[in-house]
Amino acid sequence: MGTWSSDTLKSATLRLHKAGVENPGYDTTKLFESCLGKRIYSLNKEEIDTIPGKIWSSFENLIKLREQRMPIAKIVNEKEFWGRSFHVNTEVLDPRPDTEVLIEEALSEEFGQFLDLGVGSGCLLVTLLVEKPAAYGVGSDISPSCIRVAGINIERFGLKDRCKLVTSDWFSEINCNFDLIISNPPYISKDEYETLQPEIRYFEPKIALTLEDDGLESYRKIASEVSKYLNHNGRLIIEIGFGKYHQVKRIFERTDLSLENEIPDLCGITRALVFRKV
Ligand SMILES: C[S@@+](CC[C@H](N)C(=O)[O-])C[C@H]1O[C@@H](n2cnc3c(N)ncnc32)[C@H](O)[C@@H]1O
Structure with missing residues:
Protein backbone atom coordinates (compact mmCIF):
# COMPACT_ATOMS: atom_id res chain seq x y z
CA MET A 1 0.00 0.00 0.00
CA GLY A 2 1.32 3.47 -0.90
CA THR A 3 0.53 6.81 0.73
CA TRP A 4 -3.07 6.65 -0.54
CA SER A 5 -5.84 5.02 1.49
CA SER A 6 -9.42 5.43 2.63
CA ASP A 7 -8.05 8.08 5.02
CA THR A 8 -7.32 10.19 1.94
CA LEU A 9 -11.09 10.46 1.41
CA LYS A 10 -11.55 11.70 4.98
CA SER A 11 -8.81 14.29 4.65
CA ALA A 12 -10.20 15.43 1.25
CA THR A 13 -13.59 15.98 2.93
CA LEU A 14 -11.92 18.02 5.65
CA ARG A 15 -10.06 20.12 3.08
CA LEU A 16 -13.32 20.90 1.24
CA HIS A 17 -15.00 21.76 4.54
CA LYS A 18 -12.18 24.18 5.36
CA ALA A 19 -12.52 25.74 1.90
CA GLY A 20 -16.18 26.56 2.70
CA VAL A 21 -17.78 23.92 0.46
CA GLU A 22 -21.37 23.33 1.53
CA ASN A 23 -21.57 19.51 1.24
CA PRO A 24 -17.93 18.36 1.50
CA GLY A 25 -18.65 14.66 2.05
CA TYR A 26 -21.05 14.43 -0.88
CA ASP A 27 -18.64 16.31 -3.17
CA THR A 28 -15.68 14.13 -2.15
CA THR A 29 -17.69 11.02 -3.01
CA LYS A 30 -18.86 12.45 -6.34
CA LEU A 31 -15.33 13.40 -7.41
CA PHE A 32 -13.85 10.11 -6.28
CA GLU A 33 -16.53 8.17 -8.15
CA SER A 34 -15.89 10.21 -11.30
CA CYS A 35 -12.19 9.14 -11.18
CA LEU A 36 -13.08 5.57 -10.33
CA GLY A 37 -15.82 5.19 -12.94
CA LYS A 38 -18.07 3.39 -10.46
CA ARG A 39 -20.07 3.93 -7.27
CA ILE A 40 -18.02 3.95 -4.10
CA TYR A 41 -20.55 1.92 -2.04
CA SER A 42 -19.67 -1.16 -4.11
CA LEU A 43 -16.15 -1.16 -2.56
CA ASN A 44 -14.98 -2.25 0.90
CA LYS A 45 -12.12 -0.59 2.81
CA GLU A 46 -9.51 -3.12 1.56
CA GLU A 47 -10.55 -2.55 -2.05
CA ILE A 48 -10.28 1.23 -1.60
CA ASP A 49 -6.78 0.78 -0.16
CA THR A 50 -5.62 -1.13 -3.28
CA ILE A 51 -6.86 1.43 -5.84
CA PRO A 52 -3.97 2.38 -8.20
CA GLY A 53 -1.98 5.54 -7.43
CA LYS A 54 -2.87 7.17 -10.76
CA ILE A 55 -6.56 7.23 -9.78
CA TRP A 56 -5.69 8.85 -6.48
CA SER A 57 -3.56 11.43 -8.33
CA SER A 58 -6.41 12.42 -10.62
CA PHE A 59 -8.68 12.56 -7.57
CA GLU A 60 -6.20 14.91 -5.88
CA ASN A 61 -6.31 17.20 -8.95
CA LEU A 62 -10.13 17.34 -8.81
CA ILE A 63 -10.13 18.03 -5.07
CA LYS A 64 -7.75 20.95 -5.68
CA LEU A 65 -10.24 22.43 -8.19
CA ARG A 66 -13.14 21.97 -5.77
CA GLU A 67 -11.08 23.62 -3.01
CA GLN A 68 -10.94 26.64 -5.32
CA ARG A 69 -14.77 26.40 -5.33
CA MET A 70 -15.13 25.22 -8.92
CA PRO A 71 -18.59 23.55 -9.08
CA ILE A 72 -18.65 19.77 -9.50
CA ALA A 73 -20.43 20.06 -12.87
CA LYS A 74 -17.66 22.30 -14.23
CA ILE A 75 -15.01 19.84 -12.98
CA VAL A 76 -16.59 16.73 -14.50
CA ASN A 77 -18.11 18.62 -17.50
CA GLU A 78 -21.53 17.02 -16.98
CA LYS A 79 -24.77 18.27 -15.45
CA GLU A 80 -28.11 16.54 -15.16
CA PHE A 81 -31.33 18.20 -16.32
CA TRP A 82 -34.77 16.56 -16.65
CA GLY A 83 -33.14 13.16 -16.13
CA ARG A 84 -30.52 13.52 -18.86
CA SER A 85 -26.83 14.39 -18.68
CA PHE A 86 -25.60 17.49 -20.57
CA HIS A 87 -22.08 18.50 -21.51
CA VAL A 88 -21.16 21.77 -19.75
CA ASN A 89 -18.08 23.95 -19.35
CA THR A 90 -17.24 27.37 -17.92
CA ILE A 103 -40.23 22.31 -19.24
CA GLU A 104 -43.18 21.00 -17.26
CA GLU A 105 -45.27 23.99 -18.33
CA ALA A 106 -44.13 23.80 -21.99
CA LEU A 107 -45.06 20.14 -22.23
CA SER A 108 -48.56 20.80 -20.90
CA CYS A 123 -30.83 22.00 -21.89
CA LEU A 124 -34.27 23.49 -22.70
CA LEU A 125 -33.99 23.07 -26.47
CA VAL A 126 -32.80 19.46 -26.28
CA THR A 127 -35.30 18.43 -23.60
CA LEU A 128 -38.27 19.83 -25.52
CA LEU A 129 -37.12 18.19 -28.75
CA VAL A 130 -36.69 14.82 -27.08
CA GLU A 131 -40.01 15.05 -25.23
CA LYS A 132 -41.98 16.31 -28.26
CA PRO A 133 -40.76 14.26 -31.24
CA ALA A 134 -42.90 16.24 -33.74
CA ALA A 135 -41.53 19.66 -32.69
CA TYR A 136 -38.85 21.73 -34.45
CA GLY A 137 -36.63 24.05 -32.38
CA VAL A 138 -34.49 27.13 -32.89
CA GLY A 139 -31.91 27.92 -30.22
CA SER A 140 -30.35 31.37 -30.13
CA ASP A 141 -27.68 32.97 -27.98
CA ILE A 142 -25.48 36.05 -28.13
CA SER A 143 -22.51 33.90 -27.08
CA PRO A 144 -20.82 31.83 -29.82
CA SER A 145 -19.40 29.58 -27.07
CA CYS A 146 -22.94 28.73 -25.95
CA ILE A 147 -23.89 27.93 -29.54
CA ARG A 148 -20.89 25.56 -29.67
CA VAL A 149 -21.82 23.75 -26.43
CA ALA A 150 -25.52 23.55 -27.39
CA GLY A 151 -24.29 21.99 -30.68
CA ILE A 152 -22.39 19.31 -28.73
CA ASN A 153 -25.53 18.44 -26.76
CA ILE A 154 -27.69 18.38 -29.90
CA GLU A 155 -25.22 15.90 -31.42
CA ARG A 156 -25.24 13.85 -28.22
CA PHE A 157 -28.99 13.34 -28.47
CA GLY A 158 -29.07 12.92 -32.28
CA LEU A 159 -31.27 15.99 -32.86
CA LYS A 160 -29.34 17.77 -35.62
CA ASP A 161 -32.12 17.45 -38.20
CA ARG A 162 -34.79 18.85 -35.93
CA CYS A 163 -33.27 22.17 -34.90
CA LYS A 164 -31.18 25.18 -35.83
CA LEU A 165 -28.76 27.24 -33.74
CA VAL A 166 -28.35 30.98 -34.34
CA THR A 167 -25.96 33.51 -32.83
CA SER A 168 -28.28 36.43 -32.16
CA ASP A 169 -28.71 39.41 -29.85
CA TRP A 170 -32.20 38.44 -28.65
CA PHE A 171 -34.34 38.66 -31.83
CA SER A 172 -31.79 40.39 -34.12
CA GLU A 173 -31.21 37.31 -36.33
CA ILE A 174 -34.59 35.64 -35.88
CA ASN A 175 -36.84 35.76 -38.91
CA CYS A 176 -39.73 33.37 -38.37
CA ASN A 177 -42.66 32.84 -36.01
CA PHE A 178 -43.19 30.32 -33.24
CA ASP A 179 -45.94 28.52 -31.32
CA LEU A 180 -43.77 28.72 -28.23
CA ILE A 181 -40.92 30.95 -27.08
CA ILE A 182 -39.13 29.76 -23.96
CA SER A 183 -36.45 31.75 -22.18
CA ASN A 184 -34.36 31.83 -19.04
CA PRO A 185 -32.69 35.23 -19.48
CA PRO A 186 -30.00 36.85 -17.29
CA TYR A 187 -31.84 38.47 -14.37
CA ILE A 188 -29.31 39.14 -11.61
CA SER A 189 -28.82 42.84 -10.85
CA LYS A 190 -25.35 44.41 -10.66
CA ASP A 191 -25.65 44.61 -6.84
CA LEU A 216 -34.81 43.71 -15.64
CA GLU A 217 -33.16 44.83 -18.88
CA SER A 218 -33.45 41.38 -20.51
CA TYR A 219 -37.22 41.43 -19.84
CA ARG A 220 -37.56 44.94 -21.31
CA LYS A 221 -35.65 43.89 -24.46
CA ILE A 222 -37.60 40.65 -24.90
CA ALA A 223 -40.97 42.31 -24.17
CA SER A 224 -40.33 45.03 -26.76
CA GLU A 225 -40.22 42.49 -29.62
CA VAL A 226 -41.58 39.12 -28.56
CA SER A 227 -45.13 39.58 -29.85
CA LYS A 228 -43.90 39.92 -33.47
CA TYR A 229 -42.41 36.41 -33.28
CA LEU A 230 -45.34 34.56 -31.73
CA ASN A 231 -48.07 32.88 -33.74
CA HIS A 232 -51.68 33.59 -32.83
CA ASN A 233 -52.40 31.72 -29.56
CA GLY A 234 -48.65 31.23 -29.08
CA ARG A 235 -47.06 31.16 -25.63
CA LEU A 236 -44.08 32.84 -24.00
CA ILE A 237 -42.72 30.95 -20.98
CA ILE A 238 -40.11 33.02 -19.21
CA GLU A 239 -38.12 32.39 -16.03
CA ILE A 240 -38.05 35.22 -13.48
CA GLY A 241 -35.66 36.08 -10.68
CA PHE A 242 -36.54 35.99 -6.98
CA GLY A 243 -38.53 39.08 -5.99
CA LYS A 244 -38.99 40.30 -9.58
CA TYR A 245 -42.57 39.10 -10.07
CA HIS A 246 -44.35 42.49 -9.91
CA GLN A 247 -41.75 44.33 -11.99
CA VAL A 248 -41.66 41.71 -14.76
CA LYS A 249 -45.45 41.54 -14.82
CA ARG A 250 -45.58 45.34 -15.24
CA ILE A 251 -43.07 45.23 -18.13
CA PHE A 252 -45.19 42.70 -20.03
CA GLU A 253 -48.43 44.60 -19.34
CA ARG A 254 -47.25 47.05 -22.01
CA THR A 255 -47.31 44.26 -24.65
CA ASP A 256 -50.33 42.68 -26.32
CA LEU A 257 -49.68 39.38 -24.51
CA SER A 258 -51.88 38.35 -21.63
CA LEU A 259 -50.58 36.75 -18.46
CA GLU A 260 -51.99 33.26 -18.27
CA ASN A 261 -50.14 31.45 -15.52
CA GLU A 262 -47.59 31.88 -12.73
CA ILE A 263 -45.42 28.85 -12.11
CA PRO A 264 -43.94 28.20 -8.65
CA ASP A 265 -40.57 26.50 -8.22
CA LEU A 266 -39.79 23.65 -5.83
CA CYS A 267 -39.83 26.13 -2.91
CA GLY A 268 -43.19 27.61 -3.89
CA ILE A 269 -41.70 30.89 -5.19
CA THR A 270 -42.96 32.17 -8.56
CA ARG A 271 -40.21 31.07 -10.94
CA ALA A 272 -41.79 31.52 -14.36
CA LEU A 273 -44.55 33.48 -16.05
CA VAL A 274 -46.63 32.27 -18.98
CA PHE A 275 -48.02 34.79 -21.46
CA ARG A 276 -50.26 34.15 -24.44
CA LYS A 277 -50.74 36.08 -27.66
CA VAL A 278 -54.51 36.28 -28.01
C1 LIG B 1 -29.55 32.21 -17.53
S1 LIG B 1 -28.71 31.66 -19.00
C2 LIG B 1 -29.82 30.40 -19.55
C3 LIG B 1 -29.17 29.29 -20.31
C4 LIG B 1 -30.08 28.07 -20.56
N1 LIG B 1 -31.22 28.43 -21.37
C5 LIG B 1 -30.57 27.50 -19.23
O1 LIG B 1 -31.73 27.67 -18.88
O2 LIG B 1 -29.75 26.88 -18.53
C6 LIG B 1 -29.02 33.01 -20.09
C7 LIG B 1 -28.50 32.86 -21.49
O3 LIG B 1 -28.83 34.05 -22.23
C8 LIG B 1 -27.74 34.40 -23.06
N2 LIG B 1 -27.82 35.84 -23.36
C9 LIG B 1 -27.40 36.88 -22.63
N3 LIG B 1 -27.62 38.04 -23.29
C10 LIG B 1 -28.21 37.71 -24.47
C11 LIG B 1 -28.65 38.46 -25.59
N4 LIG B 1 -28.56 39.80 -25.63
N5 LIG B 1 -29.19 37.79 -26.65
C12 LIG B 1 -29.28 36.42 -26.62
N6 LIG B 1 -28.86 35.66 -25.59
C13 LIG B 1 -28.33 36.29 -24.52
C14 LIG B 1 -26.51 34.01 -22.24
O4 LIG B 1 -25.38 33.84 -23.06
C15 LIG B 1 -26.99 32.72 -21.58
O5 LIG B 1 -26.65 31.59 -22.33
Whole structure:
Protein backbone atom coordinates (compact mmCIF):
# COMPACT_ATOMS: atom_id res chain seq x y z
CA MET A 1 0.00 0.00 0.00
CA GLY A 2 1.32 3.47 -0.90
CA THR A 3 0.53 6.81 0.73
CA TRP A 4 -3.07 6.65 -0.54
CA SER A 5 -5.84 5.02 1.49
CA SER A 6 -9.42 5.43 2.63
CA ASP A 7 -8.05 8.08 5.02
CA THR A 8 -7.32 10.19 1.94
CA LEU A 9 -11.09 10.46 1.41
CA LYS A 10 -11.55 11.70 4.98
CA SER A 11 -8.81 14.29 4.65
CA ALA A 12 -10.20 15.43 1.25
CA THR A 13 -13.59 15.98 2.93
CA LEU A 14 -11.92 18.02 5.65
CA ARG A 15 -10.06 20.12 3.08
CA LEU A 16 -13.32 20.90 1.24
CA HIS A 17 -15.00 21.76 4.54
CA LYS A 18 -12.18 24.18 5.36
CA ALA A 19 -12.52 25.74 1.90
CA GLY A 20 -16.18 26.56 2.70
CA VAL A 21 -17.78 23.92 0.46
CA GLU A 22 -21.37 23.33 1.53
CA ASN A 23 -21.57 19.51 1.24
CA PRO A 24 -17.93 18.36 1.50
CA GLY A 25 -18.65 14.66 2.05
CA TYR A 26 -21.05 14.43 -0.88
CA ASP A 27 -18.64 16.31 -3.17
CA THR A 28 -15.68 14.13 -2.15
CA THR A 29 -17.69 11.02 -3.01
CA LYS A 30 -18.86 12.45 -6.34
CA LEU A 31 -15.33 13.40 -7.41
CA PHE A 32 -13.85 10.11 -6.28
CA GLU A 33 -16.53 8.17 -8.15
CA SER A 34 -15.89 10.21 -11.30
CA CYS A 35 -12.19 9.14 -11.18
CA LEU A 36 -13.08 5.57 -10.33
CA GLY A 37 -15.82 5.19 -12.94
CA LYS A 38 -18.07 3.39 -10.46
CA ARG A 39 -20.07 3.93 -7.27
CA ILE A 40 -18.02 3.95 -4.10
CA TYR A 41 -20.55 1.92 -2.04
CA SER A 42 -19.67 -1.16 -4.11
CA LEU A 43 -16.15 -1.16 -2.56
CA ASN A 44 -14.98 -2.25 0.90
CA LYS A 45 -12.12 -0.59 2.81
CA GLU A 46 -9.51 -3.12 1.56
CA GLU A 47 -10.55 -2.55 -2.05
CA ILE A 48 -10.28 1.23 -1.60
CA ASP A 49 -6.78 0.78 -0.16
CA THR A 50 -5.62 -1.13 -3.28
CA ILE A 51 -6.86 1.43 -5.84
CA PRO A 52 -3.97 2.38 -8.20
CA GLY A 53 -1.98 5.54 -7.43
CA LYS A 54 -2.87 7.17 -10.76
CA ILE A 55 -6.56 7.23 -9.78
CA TRP A 56 -5.69 8.85 -6.48
CA SER A 57 -3.56 11.43 -8.33
CA SER A 58 -6.41 12.42 -10.62
CA PHE A 59 -8.68 12.56 -7.57
CA GLU A 60 -6.20 14.91 -5.88
CA ASN A 61 -6.31 17.20 -8.95
CA LEU A 62 -10.13 17.34 -8.81
CA ILE A 63 -10.13 18.03 -5.07
CA LYS A 64 -7.75 20.95 -5.68
CA LEU A 65 -10.24 22.43 -8.19
CA ARG A 66 -13.14 21.97 -5.77
CA GLU A 67 -11.08 23.62 -3.01
CA GLN A 68 -10.94 26.64 -5.32
CA ARG A 69 -14.77 26.40 -5.33
CA MET A 70 -15.13 25.22 -8.92
CA PRO A 71 -18.59 23.55 -9.08
CA ILE A 72 -18.65 19.77 -9.50
CA ALA A 73 -20.43 20.06 -12.87
CA LYS A 74 -17.66 22.30 -14.23
CA ILE A 75 -15.01 19.84 -12.98
CA VAL A 76 -16.59 16.73 -14.50
CA ASN A 77 -18.11 18.62 -17.50
CA GLU A 78 -21.53 17.02 -16.98
CA LYS A 79 -24.77 18.27 -15.45
CA GLU A 80 -28.11 16.54 -15.16
CA PHE A 81 -31.33 18.20 -16.32
CA TRP A 82 -34.77 16.56 -16.65
CA GLY A 83 -33.14 13.16 -16.13
CA ARG A 84 -30.52 13.52 -18.86
CA SER A 85 -26.83 14.39 -18.68
CA PHE A 86 -25.60 17.49 -20.57
CA HIS A 87 -22.08 18.50 -21.51
CA VAL A 88 -21.16 21.77 -19.75
CA ASN A 89 -18.08 23.95 -19.35
CA THR A 90 -17.24 27.37 -17.92
CA GLU A 91 -18.69 29.07 -21.04
CA VAL A 92 -22.29 28.01 -20.28
CA LEU A 93 -24.54 28.22 -17.24
CA ASP A 94 -25.00 24.84 -15.52
CA PRO A 95 -28.66 23.86 -15.98
CA ARG A 96 -30.57 24.45 -12.71
CA PRO A 97 -33.30 22.19 -11.23
CA ASP A 98 -35.59 25.24 -10.85
CA THR A 99 -35.56 25.73 -14.63
CA GLU A 100 -37.25 22.34 -15.02
CA VAL A 101 -40.59 24.01 -14.16
CA LEU A 102 -40.40 25.72 -17.58
CA ILE A 103 -40.23 22.31 -19.24
CA GLU A 104 -43.18 21.00 -17.26
CA GLU A 105 -45.27 23.99 -18.33
CA ALA A 106 -44.13 23.80 -21.99
CA LEU A 107 -45.06 20.14 -22.23
CA SER A 108 -48.56 20.80 -20.90
CA GLU A 109 -49.78 21.55 -24.44
CA GLU A 110 -48.85 20.78 -28.04
CA PHE A 111 -46.53 23.01 -30.09
CA GLY A 112 -44.82 22.79 -33.45
CA GLN A 113 -42.00 25.29 -33.99
CA PHE A 114 -40.43 26.80 -30.89
CA LEU A 115 -37.62 29.18 -29.96
CA ASP A 116 -35.26 28.83 -26.99
CA LEU A 117 -34.06 32.40 -26.47
CA GLY A 118 -30.67 32.34 -24.70
CA VAL A 119 -30.05 28.65 -25.33
CA GLY A 120 -26.88 28.30 -23.17
CA SER A 121 -26.01 24.60 -22.82
CA GLY A 122 -29.10 23.69 -24.86
CA CYS A 123 -30.83 22.00 -21.89
CA LEU A 124 -34.27 23.49 -22.70
CA LEU A 125 -33.99 23.07 -26.47
CA VAL A 126 -32.80 19.46 -26.28
CA THR A 127 -35.30 18.43 -23.60
CA LEU A 128 -38.27 19.83 -25.52
CA LEU A 129 -37.12 18.19 -28.75
CA VAL A 130 -36.69 14.82 -27.08
CA GLU A 131 -40.01 15.05 -25.23
CA LYS A 132 -41.98 16.31 -28.26
CA PRO A 133 -40.76 14.26 -31.24
CA ALA A 134 -42.90 16.24 -33.74
CA ALA A 135 -41.53 19.66 -32.69
CA TYR A 136 -38.85 21.73 -34.45
CA GLY A 137 -36.63 24.05 -32.38
CA VAL A 138 -34.49 27.13 -32.89
CA GLY A 139 -31.91 27.92 -30.22
CA SER A 140 -30.35 31.37 -30.13
CA ASP A 141 -27.68 32.97 -27.98
CA ILE A 142 -25.48 36.05 -28.13
CA SER A 143 -22.51 33.90 -27.08
CA PRO A 144 -20.82 31.83 -29.82
CA SER A 145 -19.40 29.58 -27.07
CA CYS A 146 -22.94 28.73 -25.95
CA ILE A 147 -23.89 27.93 -29.54
CA ARG A 148 -20.89 25.56 -29.67
CA VAL A 149 -21.82 23.75 -26.43
CA ALA A 150 -25.52 23.55 -27.39
CA GLY A 151 -24.29 21.99 -30.68
CA ILE A 152 -22.39 19.31 -28.73
CA ASN A 153 -25.53 18.44 -26.76
CA ILE A 154 -27.69 18.38 -29.90
CA GLU A 155 -25.22 15.90 -31.42
CA ARG A 156 -25.24 13.85 -28.22
CA PHE A 157 -28.99 13.34 -28.47
CA GLY A 158 -29.07 12.92 -32.28
CA LEU A 159 -31.27 15.99 -32.86
CA LYS A 160 -29.34 17.77 -35.62
CA ASP A 161 -32.12 17.45 -38.20
CA ARG A 162 -34.79 18.85 -35.93
CA CYS A 163 -33.27 22.17 -34.90
CA LYS A 164 -31.18 25.18 -35.83
CA LEU A 165 -28.76 27.24 -33.74
CA VAL A 166 -28.35 30.98 -34.34
CA THR A 167 -25.96 33.51 -32.83
CA SER A 168 -28.28 36.43 -32.16
CA ASP A 169 -28.71 39.41 -29.85
CA TRP A 170 -32.20 38.44 -28.65
CA PHE A 171 -34.34 38.66 -31.83
CA SER A 172 -31.79 40.39 -34.12
CA GLU A 173 -31.21 37.31 -36.33
CA ILE A 174 -34.59 35.64 -35.88
CA ASN A 175 -36.84 35.76 -38.91
CA CYS A 176 -39.73 33.37 -38.37
CA ASN A 177 -42.66 32.84 -36.01
CA PHE A 178 -43.19 30.32 -33.24
CA ASP A 179 -45.94 28.52 -31.32
CA LEU A 180 -43.77 28.72 -28.23
CA ILE A 181 -40.92 30.95 -27.08
CA ILE A 182 -39.13 29.76 -23.96
CA SER A 183 -36.45 31.75 -22.18
CA ASN A 184 -34.36 31.83 -19.04
CA PRO A 185 -32.69 35.23 -19.48
CA PRO A 186 -30.00 36.85 -17.29
CA TYR A 187 -31.84 38.47 -14.37
CA ILE A 188 -29.31 39.14 -11.61
CA SER A 189 -28.82 42.84 -10.85
CA LYS A 190 -25.35 44.41 -10.66
CA ASP A 191 -25.65 44.61 -6.84
CA GLU A 192 -26.90 41.04 -6.42
CA TYR A 193 -24.05 39.77 -8.61
CA GLU A 194 -21.46 41.06 -6.11
CA THR A 195 -23.01 38.90 -3.36
CA LEU A 196 -23.10 35.57 -5.25
CA GLN A 197 -21.23 32.55 -3.89
CA PRO A 198 -17.79 31.86 -5.45
CA GLU A 199 -19.06 28.79 -7.37
CA ILE A 200 -21.33 31.08 -9.39
CA ARG A 201 -19.38 34.33 -9.44
CA TYR A 202 -16.05 32.91 -10.56
CA PHE A 203 -17.06 29.89 -12.61
CA GLU A 204 -20.34 30.71 -14.38
CA PRO A 205 -20.22 33.04 -17.43
CA LYS A 206 -21.16 36.58 -16.35
CA ILE A 207 -23.26 37.16 -19.46
CA ALA A 208 -25.56 34.27 -18.49
CA LEU A 209 -26.33 35.90 -15.15
CA THR A 210 -26.26 39.67 -15.36
CA LEU A 211 -26.32 42.57 -17.78
CA GLU A 212 -24.91 44.62 -14.86
CA ASP A 213 -28.22 46.48 -14.66
CA ASP A 214 -31.25 46.41 -12.36
CA GLY A 215 -31.91 42.77 -13.36
CA LEU A 216 -34.81 43.71 -15.64
CA GLU A 217 -33.16 44.83 -18.88
CA SER A 218 -33.45 41.38 -20.51
CA TYR A 219 -37.22 41.43 -19.84
CA ARG A 220 -37.56 44.94 -21.31
CA LYS A 221 -35.65 43.89 -24.46
CA ILE A 222 -37.60 40.65 -24.90
CA ALA A 223 -40.97 42.31 -24.17
CA SER A 224 -40.33 45.03 -26.76
CA GLU A 225 -40.22 42.49 -29.62
CA VAL A 226 -41.58 39.12 -28.56
CA SER A 227 -45.13 39.58 -29.85
CA LYS A 228 -43.90 39.92 -33.47
CA TYR A 229 -42.41 36.41 -33.28
CA LEU A 230 -45.34 34.56 -31.73
CA ASN A 231 -48.07 32.88 -33.74
CA HIS A 232 -51.68 33.59 -32.83
CA ASN A 233 -52.40 31.72 -29.56
CA GLY A 234 -48.65 31.23 -29.08
CA ARG A 235 -47.06 31.16 -25.63
CA LEU A 236 -44.08 32.84 -24.00
CA ILE A 237 -42.72 30.95 -20.98
CA ILE A 238 -40.11 33.02 -19.21
CA GLU A 239 -38.12 32.39 -16.03
CA ILE A 240 -38.05 35.22 -13.48
CA GLY A 241 -35.66 36.08 -10.68
CA PHE A 242 -36.54 35.99 -6.98
CA GLY A 243 -38.53 39.08 -5.99
CA LYS A 244 -38.99 40.30 -9.58
CA TYR A 245 -42.57 39.10 -10.07
CA HIS A 246 -44.35 42.49 -9.91
CA GLN A 247 -41.75 44.33 -11.99
CA VAL A 248 -41.66 41.71 -14.76
CA LYS A 249 -45.45 41.54 -14.82
CA ARG A 250 -45.58 45.34 -15.24
CA ILE A 251 -43.07 45.23 -18.13
CA PHE A 252 -45.19 42.70 -20.03
CA GLU A 253 -48.43 44.60 -19.34
CA ARG A 254 -47.25 47.05 -22.01
CA THR A 255 -47.31 44.26 -24.65
CA ASP A 256 -50.33 42.68 -26.32
CA LEU A 257 -49.68 39.38 -24.51
CA SER A 258 -51.88 38.35 -21.63
CA LEU A 259 -50.58 36.75 -18.46
CA GLU A 260 -51.99 33.26 -18.27
CA ASN A 261 -50.14 31.45 -15.52
CA GLU A 262 -47.59 31.88 -12.73
CA ILE A 263 -45.42 28.85 -12.11
CA PRO A 264 -43.94 28.20 -8.65
CA ASP A 265 -40.57 26.50 -8.22
CA LEU A 266 -39.79 23.65 -5.83
CA CYS A 267 -39.83 26.13 -2.91
CA GLY A 268 -43.19 27.61 -3.89
CA ILE A 269 -41.70 30.89 -5.19
CA THR A 270 -42.96 32.17 -8.56
CA ARG A 271 -40.21 31.07 -10.94
CA ALA A 272 -41.79 31.52 -14.36
CA LEU A 273 -44.55 33.48 -16.05
CA VAL A 274 -46.63 32.27 -18.98
CA PHE A 275 -48.02 34.79 -21.46
CA ARG A 276 -50.26 34.15 -24.44
CA LYS A 277 -50.74 36.08 -27.66
CA VAL A 278 -54.51 36.28 -28.01
C1 LIG B 1 -29.55 32.21 -17.53
S1 LIG B 1 -28.71 31.66 -19.00
C2 LIG B 1 -29.82 30.40 -19.55
C3 LIG B 1 -29.17 29.29 -20.31
C4 LIG B 1 -30.08 28.07 -20.56
N1 LIG B 1 -31.22 28.43 -21.37
C5 LIG B 1 -30.57 27.50 -19.23
O1 LIG B 1 -31.73 27.67 -18.88
O2 LIG B 1 -29.75 26.88 -18.53
C6 LIG B 1 -29.02 33.01 -20.09
C7 LIG B 1 -28.50 32.86 -21.49
O3 LIG B 1 -28.83 34.05 -22.23
C8 LIG B 1 -27.74 34.40 -23.06
N2 LIG B 1 -27.82 35.84 -23.36
C9 LIG B 1 -27.40 36.88 -22.63
N3 LIG B 1 -27.62 38.04 -23.29
C10 LIG B 1 -28.21 37.71 -24.47
C11 LIG B 1 -28.65 38.46 -25.59
N4 LIG B 1 -28.56 39.80 -25.63
N5 LIG B 1 -29.19 37.79 -26.65
C12 LIG B 1 -29.28 36.42 -26.62
N6 LIG B 1 -28.86 35.66 -25.59
C13 LIG B 1 -28.33 36.29 -24.52
C14 LIG B 1 -26.51 34.01 -22.24
O4 LIG B 1 -25.38 33.84 -23.06
C15 LIG B 1 -26.99 32.72 -21.58
O5 LIG B 1 -26.65 31.59 -22.33
